[in-house]
Amino acid sequence: MSYQVIGKSVKRVDAVAKVTGKAKYTGDFVEKDMLVGKILRSPYAHARVKRINTEKARALPGVEAVLTCADVPHIKFATAGHPYALDPEHRDIEDRLILTDKARFVGDAVAAVVARDELTAAEALKLIEVEYEELPSLLSVEAALAEDAPAIHEDRPDNVIASGGYAYGDLEKSMQESDLIFEGEYETGIVQHCQLENHNSYAYVDGENRIVIVSSTQIPHIVRRVVGQALGIPWGRIRVIKPYVGGGFGSKQDVCLEPLNAVMTLAVGGRPVRLELTREECMIDTRTRHAIKYKIKTGVSRDGKINAVHITAISNNGAYASHGHAIASSGGAKFRYLYTPQAMKYEPRTVYTNLPVAGAMRAYGCPQIFFAFESHLDEIARALNMDPIALREKNLVQVGHKDPLSDTRVLSCGIRECIARGRELIQWDRKKALYKNQTGDRRRGLGMACFSYQSGTFPHNLEVAGARIVLNQDGSVQLQIGATEIGQGSDTVFAQMVAEVLGITVDMVHVISTQDTDVTPFDPGAYASRQTYVTGMAVRKAALEVKEKILDFVRGMTDIPAGALDLREGNVVYAHSGEVVMPLAEVAMQSYYDPVFSSPITSDVSNNARINAMPYGATFAEVEVDIKTGKIEVLELFNIHDSGKIINHQLAEGQVYGGAAMGVGYALYEQLLFDEKTGRPLNNNLLDYKLPTIMDIPDIKAVFVETNEPTGPFGAKALGEPPAITPAPAIRNAVLDATGVAFRRLPLNPQHVFEKLKEAGLLDRDGE
Amino acid sequence: MSYQVIGKSVKRVDAVAKVTGKAKYTGDFVEKDMLVGKILRSPYAHARVKRINTEKARALPGVEAVLTCADVPHIKFATAGHPYALDPEHRDIEDRLILTDKARFVGDAVAAVVARDELTAAEALKLIEVEYEELPSLLSVEAALAEDAPAIHEDRPDNVIASGGYAYGDLEKSMQESDLIFEGEYETGIVQHCQLENHNSYAYVDGENRIVIVSSTQIPHIVRRVVGQALGIPWGRIRVIKPYVGGGFGSKQDVCLEPLNAVMTLAVGGRPVRLELTREECMIDTRTRHAIKYKIKTGVSRDGKINAVHITAISNNGAYASHGHAIASSGGAKFRYLYTPQAMKYEPRTVYTNLPVAGAMRAYGCPQIFFAFESHLDEIARALNMDPIALREKNLVQVGHKDPLSDTRVLSCGIRECIARGRELIQWDRKKALYKNQTGDRRRGLGMACFSYQSGTFPHNLEVAGARIVLNQDGSVQLQIGATEIGQGSDTVFAQMVAEVLGITVDMVHVISTQDTDVTPFDPGAYASRQTYVTGMAVRKAALEVKEKILDFVRGMTDIPAGALDLREGNVVYAHSGEVVMPLAEVAMQSYYDPVFSSPITSDVSNNARINAMPYGATFAEVEVDIKTGKIEVLELFNIHDSGKIINHQLAEGQVYGGAAMGVGYALYEQLLFDEKTGRPLNNNLLDYKLPTIMDIPDIKAVFVETNEPTGPFGAKALGEPPAITPAPAIRNAVLDATGVAFRRLPLNPQHVFEKLKEAGLLDRDGE
The missing domain is CATH 3.90.1170.50 (Aldehyde oxidase/xanthine dehydrogenase, a/b hammerhead)
Structure with missing residues (x-):
């Protein structure tokens, strides 16, 4: 498809409002x-x-x-x-x-x-x-699951919120048929969102x-x-x-x-x-990211084909359910679309503890499970003496794959191209050879990790979205959506979609950014990377309805069949030739003020998106590990995405920079700490909680491999959360590559790295 | 028709907001x-x-x-x-x-x-x-029309804004065929709206x-x-x-x-x-009511049949056009639907002067022309020795009357019943006899005057209106209208209409009272008494569309044909028996959350009302004139209306009290005065401008003669402006009845009355 506005890096519709301070936040109304x-x-x-x-x-x-x-x-x-x-x-x-x-x-x-x-x-x-x-305070999942543990909630005497997972294939048989069995345990820490506005x-x-x-x-x-x-x-x-x-x-x-x-x-x-809330309150009494412990057992053939995967997980949910088991469950489900073992069993349990409440956080369970499994894969590759890329390529999903547990099909998949691009950009083969058999205090390594994700929550949850468009007298339009702009740029993406359909420029689309449940079309909101894909469908539907009404109105004015007409560059034109029939503004004026046919043109639609689409991607990282201090420097980071058609490259890059930076923080710095006896938070402030600043973040490269997702509006798939998924395992795998040491717990902060390297004998007895 | 909510005096939807001060006005946002x-x-x-x-x-x-x-x-x-x-x-x-x-x-x-x-x-x-x-200052229409007058606006060298009127029938012939010809000149003053909020x-x-x-x-x-x-x-x-x-x-x-x-x-x-603006600024630099001078010539048969009417008018528009000639023109058009002479000619001219700008004011030209003509009629009745009621009854319009100049038909007309009710309530016959041949210092008299009006501006202007309704999960709804609540109670009337159609109570209808052109359906606004009739059609249409969607959704849920269903008392019921099928709230929940059929129910409609309807009415007044001081006391005032079906009696009464009080002020007190040389305002403040207070207003009786207007939503016609039309001529005619003196200029303030009574010889030489 050739587009006029879709795919262009148009300026954010709220850019001026935000940089001039005219954009009003909740606190501005106080x-x-x-x-x-x-x-x-x-x-x-x-x-x-x-x-x-x-x-x-x-x-x-x-x-x-x-x-x-x-x-x-x-x-x-x-x-x-x-x-x-x-x-x-x-x-x-x-x-x-x-x-x-x-x-x-x-x-x-x-x-x-x-x-x-x-x-x-x-x-x-x-x-x-x-x-x-x-x-008694139950500050760990082990404590909460202990036989004599008191119930945190009376109606959950075992402190288990839920334990549903999934399984397909004959796990035992596939394990038995495998040449090799690998096992590993992996663990992620508690982090907090630390969004700018409390x-x-x-x-x-x-x-x-x-x-x-x-x-x-x-x-x-x-x-x-x-x-x-x-x-x-x-x-x-x-x-x-x-x-x-x-x-x-x-x-x-x-x-x-x-x-x-x-x-x-x-x-x-x-x-x-x-x-x-103050920042201190926000960090303990809003939500955190679940710390999850995984045990993975994988059956592999000698040539690297993954036959069987068995994952058990215990997710630390803290004191109240909030999103609860949905995190571990959904992470597991999204993970399922990347590799295709014959058999798989995923057994998560989500457990109450006496810690702050864990809930949704960018990528909803995926940063955890992909850290575990992508780390695990690199260990397998090492054992098989295979290149980590080759191991993955042997097991990747194909277009047309039908999920064995749902009706969902993979209709677009650019993961191979993402990997190929990363391999090339980071100079994988040259550097891999170069960094072999390093010694000395500073050692470099390459790592990569792949992910799959989804675009919204179907079929688990309802994916209804609403949009309303009003054509103004001057040919500009207002767009109301229930989906929420929270910084990710969705308003701009929606404006582009409307502009594309109506053949107008983005500055002719005024997006009502304030949602007000009294007047705003129904839409559950911003989460699950659903807006471009799910709400985008509703926006496109509303725009198409307005277009149809406009062309039908012109038919009434001119007797030219609507099917022979199109909208381009602010005009109604003959579709076949582009010859201008009349300016859109003239139609708009007639629609308002024609004495007989006055009927201002609006659309007010709802769309129930009973479909999903899988974005894919990979992160490639090069690190240098300071063996003496345990400090890791990320030298290069390529965050590569198949998110279908990219609606706005500049905004998409913004998502990648932010998400990948969050992934770097997750990999190397961030962890919310609690006193082991009392459960009191130790670092719930931005001084002690090591949120990376601009100086700590490498020069992230955002790369897009565009596919055309047939179910997505204009071919788009999700992008909001995916950038945060694989920086941590990619960095971790690069550290493994550099040092030969397999880290299995996040974050890889200097203390953790130093201890582990020492344990592995990379430092001499005096710790030098 | 039997209604559940229409016709009930439900509490204003904004009553609590307004009495508690929670209703926010523009100044509250400053x-x-x-x-x-x-x-x-x-x-x-x-x-x-x-x-x-x-x-x-x-x-x-x-x-x-x-x-x-x-x-x-x-x-x-x-x-x-x-x-x-x-x-x-x-x-x-x-x-x-x-x-x-x-x-x-x-x-x-x-x-x-x-x-x-x-x-x-x-x-x-x-x-x-x-x-x-x-x-040179042109402070009167005569000065502005003088041959050597300078142009106030360069492109109108004669200072005439416009002069279009209308004519039908053979005026000359009808005049010639008449037994008697009556002539009179009448004049109204400049008044100001004096609304509470500047x-x-x-x-x-x-x-x-x-x-x-x-x-x-x-x-x-x-x-x-x-x-x-x-x-x-x-x-x-x-x-x-x-x-x-x-x-x-x-x-x-x-x-x-x-x-x-x-x-x-x-x-x-x-x-x-x-x-x-300050009050002083408001009174001179917003708008005023046009002062208009009329010359009327009427040909009448001996038995009181009006054959021919010739009216010329000069309307003083002040310095800028604003609504301009539309006032004199529209007043004349609305006036046309009351009596049916064989021939009529209306020749208004609207003239620029160097006075504040006249514009729209409650009843838009009608208080002026009805003052003139209803005064004139009483003079004719007196000359014919006929009862003023009898004279009118001989000439009133009938249902089915087709306007000779437009396509508009009178489809409901309760003017005869209005007159009959007034006659009875004021004890016309008894008192008329009683007050004959009075002498003394305090003399009583009865007067009445009739009016016709319209419901909106069709066919002169476009009457498009919009409404949007959203069904909430609990079975309540939001209503958005572009029409504006400005105190008249339209939000409540619309809420009743929606409640009636959807079979819910008014408290289940939340009216969005704030209009915001970004999100509010298009509607030109509050004027021309158009809202209940014109916007009401759009509101009813939106509610019917929501009802249809609800019943169709229930059909999808139950397979019961939508035609067999109805909405009553918050439930979906079988139409024939009232048996409950399910609560409306249950349908609403399904419409939001059904995994497959989710589609929140809304309607977003526009309606172009290419029709009009004539409300009618009469005012009956009893006055006592203090001959020595010229002071007039209004003893009784019945303001009687055929506004079709009354949607809310209490609100309708409110309109009548306010409008009739305005009419009393117009009759007896109010006039914006200017220095005759400089044109400087003399009383543009609420101390010197004699706005009647509660102590000056008689105990107005609001009376409704309900007809069923077939074109109106639920049978309704306009009511907002009509109450202000005939208090002045009714009071004036009562003064004529009491004193025998025919006043031809408003207001009848003591100075004016005193001078005129003296001139008529009712006072002795010393003015006693």
């Missing part, structure tokens, strides 16, 4: 005299609240309300940002109260205050007297007694539902508004603040109350 | 640090600006911009709130610049400042030095370089267009938001502030600028 809400958090990882005395806090001048678990609805609710399921078996686990009388992690919300200002609110928190009964919201009751919540969220329509569920009020009585959002990465795909904020405003007669 | 705009006004009624020196003003600290006519686009534009017409001949007159270099009335805007606060802005105005060249707006440039204007307007979509036209920028680059509005009565059916406000923000780099 009025000076708004009341302030603050949360009292448990100092214990596991404790029962025996008594709370709020008298002194209530008596403090300027305190408007003090709330405890006795003051909030006693309705358990789920916070995960998934579409609702009519099937009760398919719903998220309802294990949360707005305020709890049993603290399940250090930081759990046991009370809250509303006061006239921050200082008064903080002061009031100190005046709340809580008497706790401490319970979670914040404000809420008030409007004149019609409806609760209005303005929130920095990825999922306004879901927030509306969850607030309704948590408070036990009809969902139509709630309005959620999402201004510009300063990043989310999945942490805002959870309903963290809004139910409490709603209760706060109700407690003060509907006056506006602001609730803003 | 931020403390917003820049302030102010206007420099001409002290002369007619003068050329020879030179403006803004240096000192610009130098004042805190002044951000000073604007003169040199700084604004040189594009003449029209301000009237009419839908745009594709036919250039049918457009409003473009005679306005945002700032002028020729002042045409005292108060005309010649310069403006933007400053950091009110005080600085006011100070800066004083520092602007303007040198004027005074021109005109105010604020504007800024958003991050996409679009101009955003938040304004207290009746016509947001028209404001968008006119700002685009005035500034010469595409209309899609403008966004207009209308919060709650504190009344308009037609003064906000004009684009008074917004183009200047747009220029102001552009002048300060897009920073927000607030522009708020």
